[in-house]
Amino acid sequence: VVMTQTPLSSPVTLGQPASISCRSSQSLVHSDGNTYLGWLHQRPGQPPRLLIYRISNRVSGVPDRFSGSGAGSDFTLRISRVEAEDVGVYYCTQSTQFPTFGQGTRLEIK
Amino acid sequence: EVQLVQSGAEVKKPGESLKISCKTSGYRFTSYWIGWVRQMPGKGLEWMGIIYPGDSDTRYSPSFQGQVTISADKSISTAYLHWNSLKASDTAMYYCARNGGTQWGQGTLVTVSS
Numbered sequence: 001v002v003m004t005q006t007p008l009s010s011p012v013t014l015g016q017p018a019s020i021s022c023r024s025s026q027s028l029v030h031s032d033g034n035t036y037l038g039w040l041h042q043r044p045g046q047p048p049r050l051l052i053y054r055i056s057n058r059v060s061g062v063p064d065r066f067s068g069s070g071a072g073s074d075f076t077l078r079i080s081r082v083e084a085e086d087v088g089v090y091y092c093t094q095s096t097q098f099p100t101f102g103q104g105t106r107l108e109i110k
Numbered sequence: 111e112v113q114l115v116q117s118g119a120e121v122k123k124p125g126e127s128l129k130i131s132c133k134t135s136g137y138r139f140t141s142y143w144i145g146w147v148r149q150m151p152g153k154g155l156e157w158m159g160i161i162y163p164g165d166s167d168t169r170y171s172p173s174f175q176g177q178v179t180i181s182a183d184k185s186i187s188t189a190y191l192h193w194n195s196l197k198a199s200d201t202a203m204y205y206c207a208r209n210g211g212t213q214w215g216q217g218t219l220v221t222v223s224s
Contacts, residue, residue: 036210038210038211040155040211042155047205047214047215047216047217048155048205048207048211048214049214050210050211050212050213053210053212059212089154091154091155093155093210093211095209095210095211098157098160098169098171099145099157099160099209099210099211100157101154101155101156101157102154103154104154104155
């Protein structure tokens with residue numbers, strides 16, 4: 001499954017919203033009815049960290065300014081108000097089939 | 111608390127073999143897929159392969175099939191990534207992660223240079 005993210009780079013002003021799109025080459029709905037689409041954040045020099053799982057479920061401790069939405073093969077990660085600690089690279093990932101990642105979207109502050 | 115603790119950084123020569131490890135704790139190792147992710151310098155994440163330690167079912171990305179071997183030792187809740195013959199292009203950071211990306215190891219930097 002090929003995951004395509006847009007944009008690849010996103011300069012954002014602090015306090016403003018940001019949005020990242022992720023599209024899969026085929027539906028991510030599993031035979032068990034779940035959609036195994038997640039969002040990860042990676043800061044320089046650190047391992048990735050899961051933010052969102054199964055499209056829209058925030059991992060414990062993730063601020064509520066992060067939200068995920070979508071269905072089928074079209075998904076979006078939104079940050080309602082960007083903070084300085086949000087910089088880094090965001091990846092979508094699917095595990096409905098053999099797992100794959102999107103190319104990554106670099107979020108930077110203007 | 112779930113933890114994935116990887117072995118330390120390695121510096122190797124082309125043609126040498128290498129096995130790196132990922133010791134897990136805090137969950138039932140045999141009940142969840144776990145795999146390895148490559149991140150080349152300045153690049154994105156790539157799943158290399160995954161293993162289900164309960165029955166050793168192992169699956170590889172086509173890009174890595176035949177290039178590496180993934181294994182697991184249930185008795186010590188540890189997953190492994192093995193190369194028979196390293197190449198300079200294997201220089202990268204390698205992460206172990208539970209399928210779905212729920213938990214990650216800290217990464218093992220592998221440098222292959224003559």
